[in-house]
Amino acid sequence: MHESNVAITGIGITTPLSNSPEGLFDALLDKRSALKEWDDLIEAGFSQTVAARIESITDTNEFDRGKTLSCIAAQLAVDNAGINLSSTGVFVGTCMGESSIFEAAASNTDINIFEGLGFQYASAIKKELKLEGPVRTFGCACASGNYAIGSAAQMIEAGMVNSIVAGGVEPFSKIAHLGFMRSRAMATDRCQPFSEGRDGMQLGEAAAFLMLEHKTSALRRKAKIYGYINSLGLSCDAYHPTAPLPDGSGMAIAMSNAIRQAHLSKGHIDWICAHGTGTKLSDLAESKAIQHVFSEKTPPVTSIKGAVGHSLGAASAVEAVVCIMALNHKQLPPTVGTNKIDPSIDLDLVCSPREAGSIQYAMNCAYGFGGINSALIIQRP
Numbered sequence: 377m378h379e380s381n382v383a384i385t386g387i388g389i390t391t392p393l394s395n396s397p398e399g400l401f402d403a404l405l406d407k408r409s410a411l412k413e414w415d416d417l418i419e420a421g422f423s424q425t426v427a428a429r430i431e432s433i434t435d436t437n438e439f440d441r442g443k444t445l446s447c448i449a450a451q452l453a454v455d456n457a458g459i460n461l462s463s464t465g466v467f468v469g470t471c472m473g474e475s476s477i478f479e480a481a482a483s484n485t486d487i488n489i490f491e492g493l494g495f496q497y498a499s500a501i502k503k504e505l506k507l508e509g510p511v512r513t514f515g516c517a518c519a520s521g522n523y524a525i526g527s528a529a530q531m532i533e534a535g536m537v538n539s540i541v542a543g544g545v546e547p548f549s550k551i552a553h554l555g556f557m558r559s560r561a562m563a564t565d566r567c568q569p570f571s572e573g574r575d576g577m578q579l580g581e582a583a584a585f586l587m588l589e590h591k592t593s594a595l596r597r598k599a600k601i602y603g604y605i606n607s608l609g610l611s612c613d614a615y616h617p618t619a620p621l622p623d624g625s626g627m628a629i630a631m632s633n634a635i636r637q638a639h640l641s642k643g644h645i646d647w648i649c650a651h652g653t654g655t656k657l658s659d660l661a662e663s664k665a666i667q668h669v670f671s672e673k674t675p676p677v678t679s680i681k682g683a684v685g686h687s688l689g690a691a692s693a694v695e696a697v698v699c700i701m702a703l704n705h706k707q708l709p710p711t712v713g714t715n716k717i718d719p720s721i722d723l724d725l726v727c728s729p730r731e732a733g734s735i736q737y738a739m740n741c742a743y744g745f746g747g748i749n750s751a752l753i754i755q756r757p
Contacts, residue, residue, distance in 0.1 A: 380604035380755060382529040383594040385459065386587030387602060388452025388543075389697055390445050392428040392580055392684055395452075400684075400694075401701035404709035405729045409683045411566055411578055411713075422553065424562045428580035428685030429548045439491065442474045442547040442583075443500040449583035450501045450541050457587035457599065465509030465537050466501045467528040469520025469544035470494040471689035471744075475551045494689075497545050509537050517744025518651070518686070520544050521584070521693030522752045526608025528588050538593055543585030544693035552688065553579050559618065561655050567686075569652035569679035570659050570721050571714040577653040580685025584693035586700075602700050606737070606753040609634025613747035619657055620743060624665030627741070630749035631669045634739065638753050645675050645753070646735040647708055649695045651743045652679020653686055654713075658743065663721040675739075678726045682713025692742035696752060699738040703756040708732050 389395065392410030393403040410428040417425040436444040446468065454461065477492030495513040502511055510531070514523040521544030528542035556562045556577065563576035586605075594601055610633060613626025620626065635642060651662055666674055680698055687694060702708055708730040717725050740752040 380606045381591045382532045382605045383589050383591045384586050384602040384605065384700060385589045385594050385599040386453040386457025387697055387700060388449040388456060389584040389694065390430055390433060390449050391582045391694055392430050395432055397697050397701055401698065401705065401709065404680060404683055404698065404712065405707065407710055407712050409712050411685055422557065424557050424564065426566065426578050427548060427553065428578065430581055438476045439474060441476065442497055442545055445547060445583035446497045446501050446545040447504045449543065450505060450585045453541055453585040453587045454505060459539060459587060459589065461505060461507055463509045463538060464507050465511060465540040466498050466507050467512045467514065467524040467540055467542040468498040468501065469514040469516065469524035469689045469693060470497055471515065471517055471520055471546055472549045472552055474547065475549035479550055501541065509540065517746060517748050518688050518691055519742040519744045519748045519750040520689035521691060521696065522608065522740060522742045522750040525586060525605060525693065525696055526752050529605035529608065532588055532590050539587065539589040541585050542588055544690035545583040546581055546688045546690040548579060548581040563654060566713050567654040567682045568713045569654045569682055569711055570663065570717055570723065570725055572716045572718045574654045574656060574659060576655055577681065577686045580687040582684065582687040582690040582694045584690055584697050586696065601757045603703050603757050604755040606755045607634050607638035609637060609751040611749045613749065615747050618745050620661040622661055624661040624668060626747055627662055627665035627743055627749045628668045631665065631739065631741065631751045634751040634753050640737065642670050644737050645739050647702060647732065647738045648675050648677045649699050649738060649740045650677050650679045651741050652681055652711065654681060660721065663723050667722060674724055676708055676724045676726050676730065678709055679711050680709065682711060692740060692750065696740050696754060699740050699754045703735055703738055703754065706731065706733050706735055
């Protein structure tokens with residue numbers, strides 16, 4: 377069994393349900409959802425007008441919203457950790473970047489689209505927090521948050537740096553909203569992961585960051601340790617630009633790689649925080665992947681996207697925070713929006729809050745367009 381040296385000593389989030397990890401977890405346990413109709417989408421003529429957006433943060437320049445969300449969440453993680461930031465790095469996962477800039481550039485040639493590129497988030501955090509360590513940006517579709525967190529953990533484990541602020545950010549994107557709508561991947565009513573009547577996903581926005589620190593350093597300064605990043609399993613099936621392999625085998629490889637790298641057995645995984653987008657193809661493929669990997673007994677499974685929407689590059693970072701909360705509270709949050717499970721999906725889907733006194737390892741799964749698959753194993757302290 378691999379003993380991780382990468383401790384989680386700080387957590388910072390801003391989400392449509394709450395701007396604190398405890399608040400988010402409580403909202404999930406209460407089965408609350410931030411998905412609702414938005415006037416600006418109605419006025420713009422979108423046929424689907426439901427999304428989950430952060431209403432608590434409104435005083436942002438429309439072209440800097442992602443930077444603002446990034447800096448808020450990263451600062452919260454740093455403050456929570458109470459760490460000296462000298463030589464600390466920043467790893468950020470994002471999908472669309474500051475898409476409002478690209479939207480404006482369609483009608484204003486004076487807009488500098490360079491300012492909208494995803495790496496600007498990491499640069500903004502580095503400047504705001506006065507960080508001096510390595511800076512990385514991961515544009516790995518909807519698995520970007522897992523990539524950023526897992527890669528940061530690998531760098532710390534290798535002794536290349538002592539601490540890194542790692543996570544993901546995604547401001548709401550009308551470009552992405554329109555794209556998913558036109559590809560018929562958007563739910564007509566509400567997102568219902570793994571349900572019999574599911575017909576699509578819905579967008580969210582969020583930022584979530586973890587302060588990752590070498591275990592030796594964390595213990596030396598007697599920091600509160602929320603958990604450990606154990607391993608990141610990856611695969612790429614490159615089956616289709618937008619659809620997963622129907623049998624879920626690409627996803628299964630990522631899960632198996634994570635378990636093998638952690639030197640665990642399949643039986644060690646106590647809970648899966650699933651990608652669970654609510655689309656017909658992805659949910660079915662993911663269920664087949666879980667059944668294949670955990671053929672003897674599948675762990676309980678939850679998707680939170682019916683509560684907070686799909687925040688693309690930030691999604692798996694938010695879900696990593698939910699994993700940490702579940703491990704510390706020894707409770708499994710329910711899958712919001714799902715009442716009747718699809719009979720072709722044979723999973724132990726958590727539909728009501730569930731006590732989990734013996735939970736030790738959580739697997740955070742995230743998949744993206746182009747066959748990008750990831751599974752991050754997080755360990756209870």
